[in-house]
Amino acid sequence: MKAFKPHLQSLSSYPYQAVEAPIKLDQNESPYDLPLEVKEQAIERLQHLDWNRYPSLHADEVRTKLSQRLAWPQTGMVVSPGSNLLIQALVQAANRVVDTAPAFPHYAFSAKMSAVSYQAVALEADFSLPTEALLWAMEAGPALVFLPNPHAPTGQLFPQAEIHKLAHKALETGGLLVLDEAYHQFSSSDYTALARQNSHVALLRTFSKAWGLGGIRAGYLLAAPEVCTVVQNFIPPFGLPAHTSAILLSVLETPEYTQRIVQTLLAEREQMYAALQEHPTWKVYPSHTNFFLIRTPDAAAAYAGLLEQGILVRRQDHYFGLEGCVRVSIGRPEENQRFLQAAFALSEVSHA
C-alpha cells in the first residue's frame, strides 16, 4: 500500500489479545460495575438527549463539572474518549518523546506510529526512577516526557522530590513533563498543585480504572491553556460522544461509589501482598496501584497454569527488564482467593 507512510509497514499492532476466562485479571479494570442507581441516572439522561444532534465541540458540560470538582480552569482541560487518544495527540504534537523502559506501551507505540523521535530511559534494576539519566535526556533537547505515576506496569510510586526535579528541568528546557495519573486514586497521589505552579507539567487522567468506566472510554488532560489548545486540535471535532458525556455527568454527580471501591481494593491489595510474599518461587513487587507485577521463573508457564484454572492475567515478559513477569489486576475478594490458591498450587506442581 503506497498510500501509507513507509515506516508504518513494519509496525506491529498494539500488544493485546482478547482471551475469554471466568476470572479476568488482565486489564487493570475495576472488578465492580457501576451501582445500579448511577446507571439508571445515566440512562435517564440518555433518554432525554437528542440523539440526532452533535454533542458540544469540546465536551463543555463535562469540562464545567470537572472544573468545579478539581478547581481547575476549563481552558486547561481536554476531555477525550480514553486517555490513549490524548497520548496520541500529545505525541503527534511533540518534537521528541522520552519515556522509561518499561512503561505503559502506548507512549512508544504512538511515537513509532507518528515517526516522532523517541528515547526510552531504562528504570533502575529495582524499578526506581533513573532521575539523572532522565534529566540528561531532557537536556538533549526540549522533550515531551511521559511518566506514569504510580508507574505502569511496575506499580511503583516515585518520590516527590524526584518528580519535582524533572518538572524543574522541563521548565528550564521548554519541555513538557506529562505525569500519567491513571492509577492515582490507589496511591492517594495528586500532582495538580505542581501542575498549577509549573506550566511545563501536564496530568493525564482516566475514567477506566477507579471510576469503573473502562467500557465507556473517557480520559482527560489537565495542562496549561496553551498546551490544551494544541492537544485539542489533534482530537477530532465533537470527539466526545453525547452518550459518554451523559454517563460522565452522572458519575461526576455521584462520585462517592468510587471511594468504596478503592477502599475495598486497597484492603485486598494488602492481603494479597502479604500472601504472595510467602510464595516459594514468585517475587511480588510492592504496588501503589490496583495490580501487582510478579516475577516468576517462567511467565509462559505461570500464564498457562493460571489460565487452566480459569484465571486470565497479562504476560509482561516481552518488556525490557521484565523477564519472567506477569501482571495481575486486583479483583473481587473471591477472585483474588482463587488466584492465590492457583498461584500456590502451581508452585507445588513445579516442585513435584
Ligand SMILES: Cc1ncc(COP(=O)(O)O)c(C=O)c1O
Ligand atoms: C498508565 C496508563 N495510562 C493510560 C491508560 C489508558 O487509559 P484509557 O482507558 O483512558 O485509554 C492506561 C490503561 O491501562 C494505563 O495503564
